[in-house]
Amino acid sequence: MTRELVYTGFITADGIVDSPGGPEEGHPSGGWVFRTPFDADSYSLKGEELSDTTALLFGRRSYEAFAPVWRGSEDHAAYQDLPKYVVSTTLAEEDLLDGWGETRILRSTDEVAALRGGDGGGIFIHGSAELARRLGEADLIDRYNLLIFPVMLGSGKTIFPEGQRDQQLTLRESAAYANGVVKVVYDVSR
Numbered sequence: 001m002t003r004e005l006v007y008t009g010f011i012t013a014d015g016i017v018d019s020p021g022g023p024e025e026g027h028p029s030g031g032w033v034f035r036t037p038f039d040a041d042s043y044s045l046k047g048e049e050l051s052d053t054t055a056l057l058f059g060r061r062s063y064e065a066f067a068p069v070w071r072g073s074e075d076h077a078a079y080q081d082l083p084k085y086v087v088s089t090t091l092a093e094e095d096l097l098d099g100w101g102e103t104r105i106l107r108s109t110d111e112v113a114a115l116r117g118g119d120g121g122g123i124f125i126h127g128s129a130e131l132a133r134r135l136g137e138a139d140l141i142d143r144y145n146l147l148i149f150p151v152m153l154g155s156g157k158t159i160f161p162e163g164q165r166d167q168q169l170t171l172r173e174s175a176a177y178a179n180g181v182v183k184v185v186y187d188v189s190r
Helices: 040-049 060-070 074-079 109-116 129-137
Strands: 005-012 053-059 084-087 103-106 122-126 143-149 169-176 182-188
Touching: 005 040, 005 129, 040 143, 040 182, 053 060, 053 074, 053 109, 053 129, 060 074, 060 084, 084 109, 103 109, 109 129, 122 129
Parallel strands: 005 122, 005 143, 053 084, 053 122, 084 103
Antiparallel strands: 143 182, 169 182
């Protein structure tokens, strides 16, 4: 049985995922998530995902950004004991952070495909725009859990492949919130 590979993230109305948390992440318009009025309900998807998450998958840069923060974060305590996978050709074993549960390095898209083809539950990709784009091109992503923010940046990183081929999505769930955030959960149709 194939595991479900899910991309989950914050995205602008024009498809940008770059620097939602702040300008230190590299985009001049960074921090756009926090410029949207806070509404706890609009983040409910993040809590709902926990019951489906049996492993986390990151690209190297997202792992290096999230691991030091999430390891000790009460908001991310449920991730502590989940297996974590980092897709990187450059990261060394000694670069992995101690104290954040089992973490393994995958060196290729083929290794991600093998992980997805094994037994177990959902594997969730956080951040990791370049990785998500590569896995989408390889037709490995099964679902997109997106919180669309009422912001347009005009440029930045996207999770969708350039020259995207025709890819049909099936809406599993949606909701709109008072702060303008829209939740969409799409299954990739095959």
